[in-house]
Amino acid sequence: MYLLILAILVPFFFTAFIPLIHNRVGSIHLGWLVLVVPLVLFSIFVVQVPTISNSDTLMQTVHWIPSLGINFTVYLDGLSLIMALLITGMGALVVLYSIYYLSPSDSFPHFYAYLLLFMGAMLGVVLSDNLLVLYVFWELTSISSFLLIAFWYHRKNSRYGAQKSLLITVFGGLGMLAGFLMLHSMTGTFSIREIVATIGQYPEHALFYPAMFLILLGAFTKSAQFPFHIWLPDAMEAPTPVSAYLHSATMVKAGIYLVARFTPVFGGNAAWFWTVTLVGLVTLFWGAYCAVRQTDLKALLAYSTISQLGLIMSLFGLGSAALHFGDGEQGALYGLAIFAALFHMVNHSTFKGALFMVVGIVDHQVGTRDIRRLGGLMAALPITFTFAVIGSFSMAGLPFLNGFLSKEMFFTASVNAASLPIFGASTWGIVIPIIAWIASVLTFVYCMIFVFRTFFGTPQSKKADRKQVEPTLGMLVSPAILCVFIIGLFFAPNLLGDHLLRPALNGIIPEISGATPHIYAWHGFNTELFMTLGIVIVGSALYLTFRSWIKIFRLQPAGWTFTALYNSFLKNLKRASNWITTHYMTGHLPSYFAYIFMFFILAAGGALIFTGALSIDLTSDSPISVYEGLLTAVMAIAAISILFAKSHLAAVLLNGVLGFSIAIFFVLFRAPDLALTQLVIETVTTVLFLLCFLFLPEWTAEDSSKRTKFRNAFIAIGAGVTITLIGLTVNSGKLFESISGYFENSYELAGGDNIVNAILGDFRAFDTMLESLVLFIAGLGVYTLIRLKLGKGSGKDEHQ
Amino acid sequence: MNINDVILKTVSKAVVLIILTFGIYLFFSGHNHPGGGFIGGLVIASAFVLMFLSYDSETVSEALPIDFKKLSGLGVLLAMSSGIAPMFLGGAFLSQSFGYFDLPIFGKTELATVTIFEAGIALTVIGVVVNIILSISEDE
Numbered sequence: 001m002y003l004l005i006l007a008i009l010v011p012f013f014f015t016a017f018i019p020l021i022h023n024r025v026g027s028i029h030l031g032w033l034v035l036v037v038p039l040v041l042f043s044i045f046v047v048q049v050p051t052i053s054n055s056d057t058l059m060q061t062v063h064w065i066p067s068l069g070i071n072f073t074v075y076l077d078g079l080s081l082i083m084a085l086l087i088t089g090m091g092a093l094v095v096l097y098s099i100y101y102l103s104p105s106d107s108f109p110h111f112y113a114y115l116l117l118f119m120g121a122m123l124g125v126v127l128s129d130n131l132l133v134l135y136v137f138w139e140l141t142s143i144s145s146f147l148l149i150a151f152w153y154h155r156k157n158s159r160y161g162a163q164k165s166l167l168i169t170v171f172g173g174l175g176m177l178a179g180f181l182m183l184h185s186m187t188g189t190f191s192i193r194e195i196v197a198t199i200g201q202y203p204e205h206a207l208f209y210p211a212m213f214l215i216l217l218g219a220f221t222k223s224a225q226f227p228f229h230i231w232l233p234d235a236m237e238a239p240t241p242v243s244a245y246l247h248s249a250t251m252v253k254a255g256i257y258l259v260a261r262f263t264p265v266f267g268g269n270a271a272w273f274w275t276v277t278l279v280g281l282v283t284l285f286w287g288a289y290c291a292v293r294q295t296d297l298k299a300l301l302a303y304s305t306i307s308q309l310g311l312i313m314s315l316f317g318l319g320s321a322a323l324h325f326g327d328g329e330q331g332a333l334y335g336l337a338i339f340a341a342l343f344h345m346v347n348h349s350t351f352k353g354a355l356f357m358v359v360g361i362v363d364h365q366v367g368t369r370d371i372r373r374l375g376g377l378m379a380a381l382p383i384t385f386t387f388a389v390i391g392s393f394s395m396a397g398l399p400f401l402n403g404f405l406s407k408e409m410f411f412t413a414s415v416n417a418a419s420l421p422i423f424g425a426s427t428w429g430i431v432i433p434i435i436a437w438i439a440s441v442l443t444f445v446y447c448m449i450f451v452f453r454t455f456f457g458t459p460q461s462k463k464a465d466r467k468q469v470e471p472t473l474g475m476l477v478s479p480a481i482l483c484v485f486i487i488g489l490f491f492a493p494n495l496l497g498d499h500l501l502r503p504a505l506n507g508i509i510p511e512i513s514g515a516t517p518h519i520y521a522w523h524g525f526n527t528e529l530f531m532t533l534g535i536v537i538v539g540s541a542l543y544l545t546f547r548s549w550i551k552i553f554r555l556q557p558a559g560w561t562f563t564a565l566y567n568s569f570l571k572n573l574k575r576a577s578n579w580i581t582t583h584y585m586t587g588h589l590p591s592y593f594a595y596i597f598m599f600f601i602l603a604a605g606g607a608l609i610f611t612g613a614l615s616i617d618l619t620s621d622s623p624i625s626v627y628e629g630l631l632t633a634v635m636a637i638a639a640i641s642i643l644f645a646k647s648h649l650a651a652v653l654l655n656g657v658l659g660f661s662i663a664i665f666f667v668l669f670r671a672p673d674l675a676l677t678q679l680v681i682e683t684v685t686t687v688l689f690l691l692c693f694l695f696l697p698e699w700t701a702e703d704s705s706k707r708t709k710f711r712n713a714f715i716a717i718g719a720g721v722t723i724t725l726i727g728l729t730v731n732s733g734k735l736f737e738s739i740s741g742y743f744e745n746s747y748e749l750a751g752g753d754n755i756v757n758a759i760l761g762d763f764r765a766f767d768t769m770l771e772s773l774v775l776f777i778a779g780l781g782v783y784t785l786i787r788l789k790l791g792k793g794s795g796k797d798e799h800q
Numbered sequence: 801m802n803i804n805d806v807i808l809k810t811v812s813k814a815v816v817l818i819i820l821t822f823g824i825y826l827f828f829s830g831h832n833h834p835g836g837g838f839i840g841g842l843v844i845a846s847a848f849v850l851m852f853l854s855y856d857s858e859t860v861s862e863a864l865p866i867d868f869k870k871l872s873g874l875g876v877l878l879a880m881s882s883g884i885a886p887m888f889l890g891g892a893f894l895s896q897s898f899g900y901f902d903l904p905i906f907g908k909t910e911l912a913t914v915t916i917f918e919a920g921i922a923l924t925v926i927g928v929v930v931n932i933i934l935s936i937s938e939d940e
């Protein structure tokens with residue numbers, strides 16, 4: 001009944017069990033047990049394919065916070081099904097691969113716990129219909145990515161890469177959250193489907209463009225689009241299975257998923273069209289340009305991933321034009337770009353996943369992935385070589401492999417865009433196919449570098465560290481399966497197209513019914529084919545003359561990179577906050593109190609006066625009884641005596657008098673719960689004070705100047721007056737009807753006579769839960785601060 | 801051991817029992833009378849604190865092998881999961897329910913899910929309070 005919701009939660013549950021079972025599995029590799037999860041989930045989603053290909057959708061809801069419009073709603077349509085299949089399918093292959101990749105010294109429970117955490121979070125992102133739930137899962141993917149990049153946390157580069165990816169993606173994620181809230185204030189709902197249905201009413205809304213750009217910020221940072229791409233190459237410090245899974249096949253596609261999901265909301269708009277298209281194209285070009293110069297195979301693949309993500313992104317931008325035309329021939333023509341984007345998204349996961357696994361094998365078997373130290377591996381690793389050829393030729397867009405089909409469709413879309421009659425594309429549109437073509441030439445070049453520099457040429461076995469043989473069979477299974485898909489999708493692309501891509505397309509551009517694309521391998525001699533031929537010819541020439549033009553990369557001055565900008569920003573941020581902190585954190589408690597109370601007087605007292613809320617009306621107050629008067633006198637005497645106390649003990653005891661007097665006040669005012677709490681709190685606080693005596697310095701009279709004393713007295717009296725005025729005002733002014741009447745029915749509503757507890761545990765249980773969480777975190781904080789011994793012993797891992 | 805210690809230890813043996821009983825009473829009576837998870841937890845915590853004060857922490861830890869850090873985590877987990885459970889039964893997050901049952905010894909008794917939530921709060925309070933006091937007292 002809640003099958004899909006359970007599918008999201010299963011990885012989380014399994015994560016919780018890993019610490020319990022990992023010691024009991026004996027000789028069985030933990031990975032085999034973990035493998036069950038993605039396999040089961042994959043079969044659950046495969047079963048949904050017939051439903052979805054009939055253009056049906058599935059929806060399941062669990063109420064979470066219905067009063068705020070936040071419900072755990074799972075919505076499965078073509079787009080989410082493609083993503084879910086990629087997540088679980090690639091997940092299964094990567095887990096299988098990792099069983100052979102990880103070395104016994106690695107911590108398996110951590111690795112698989114993080115991996116499952118990611119899998120659940122990613123499924124949550126693609127299946128959630130509610131924006132806030134999506135956001136929570138979105139940030140969880142960032143956190144699990146952070147943990148996985150820093151898996152080998154003793155390396156400095158791993159920690160740097162993890163921090164960089166977290167800072168950039170969470171920065172974008174926060175922007176996206178703001179965008180979501182804007183969408184909510186426009187449409188009044190957090191449900192994506194409802195927003196799609198009603199967004200047409202708000203084209204001129206002031207928040208439309210801010211919301212759009214903020215959501216794009218989230219998508220661009222997550223999908224490593226220019227200029228936020230800089231985190232992805234550093235993320236390659238993660239173990240290779242992680243790079244294959246998170247940083248090429250799934251997580252970096254979350255941004256693309258978001259753009260696809262929001263195309264029906266913002267698409268058909270010139271700003272969306274140009275932003276998404278241009279950012280995608282620039283990323284496509286810049287990624288390919290940087291990939292060519294890399295000497296580390298993984299870095300090469302990282303930049304190539306950036307480039308390919310840009311390609312998919314630009315296709316979604318081009319396709320959004322379809323929504324401008326609406327139903328009709330034109331709309332169907334541009335809608336093809338979205339179809340191509342979906343197709344390439346699947347293809348990219350297959351070939352890039354295979355290539356990452358190839359690099360993992362090379363690294364694992366040879367001991368290096370630096371192409372200057374590799375060469376002639378074809379004889380030693382013939383099977384791996386075959387996978388590398390299939391994967392990179394598909395990426396280069398060569399025939400008989402799936403990359404060829406989606407690359408041709410990309411060219412079709414870019415050529416169509418050049419003649420787009422809207423958005424001013426008639427003058428500037430020609431740039432699109434030109435950038436696309438140049439970037440594709442560079443793609444071809446780095447694909448050739450990947451294959452030929454690694455597997456051809458003279459063997460460099462003397463420089464390599466290990467004996468070079470094919471790895472165990474298990475490590476070859478996953479890339480082999482991916483290679484079968486690469487070839488299979490070329491010969492039977494419409495199996496995928498009809499069952500998954502078309503329903504997804506109909507979900508993204510629902511009103512365009514004429515879009516029923518079909519994938520053909522052969523179009524005749526048209527522009528696209530000549531573009532591909534040109535790429536092969538020019539690309540081969542460039543590869544052969546590689547050494548003569550490589551110098552062009554030196555033209556870019558050192559230090560003029562986005563990474564340098566990021567580094568200096570972090571450095572200056574640290575310096576500035578250090579400067580500010582040292583100026584107000586003096587370690588002098590009276591100064592802190594002065595800051596706090598002055599702020600309080602200005603903010604609360606100022607608000608009281610400027611809003612005109614100050615009104616004191618004592619007429620309806622009950623008369624002051626003798627007990628109350630006596631108690632007030634006792635408290636006043638105790639408070640004044642503290643000022644003249646000669647020792648810590650006297651001060652603590654006098655302070656205790658104040659606390660216990662308040663408890664008696666609660667008794668007088670018939671609030672037994674409060675009185676009890678106050679009494680116990682006073683007792684525990686006194687114990688705390690006693691413990692702290694040991695650490696307190698000698699009691700010395702403050703030898704401060706008259707001026708300081710006068711200032712402190714002024715602040716103290718000001719704070720007291722402000723509190724008193726607020727208290728009297730609250731009691732006098734009735735701005736709205738009292739809500740306490742509702743709680744008086746607590747016996748009928750909550751089954752309890754004690755109203756206080758009914759409020760705490762039932763009516764406002766959310767507050768109580770968060771308070772207990774705050775208490776817990778505060779407790780951990782105290783514990784950590786006390787146990788943390790800076791100096792000796794710490795930081796020994798810092799500089800490895 | 802001086803004479804003060806003997807008096808303190810003897811008295812606290814009896815007093816701890818009384819405080820603990822009172823704390824547990826407060827916890828269960830909270831539904832209809834003054835009390836509840838927070839106060840109950842605080843009172844129980846103060847009983848533990850008294851034990852730690854009158855005996856040294858090694859002796860108490862031996863007799864009472866509880867990791868109070870884990871206890872507070874368990875409390876938060878319990879409070880949260882008592883909120884998540886109703887979501888799968890069609891209710892909203894943290895919605896509580898109650899009913900009246902005929903039990904063998906107690907007769908007609910009201911059982912409310914809020915007790916589970918309150919137990920989570922109580923465990924959190926006990927764990928955090930004792931943990932803070934222990935860490936400060938063990939600091940050199």
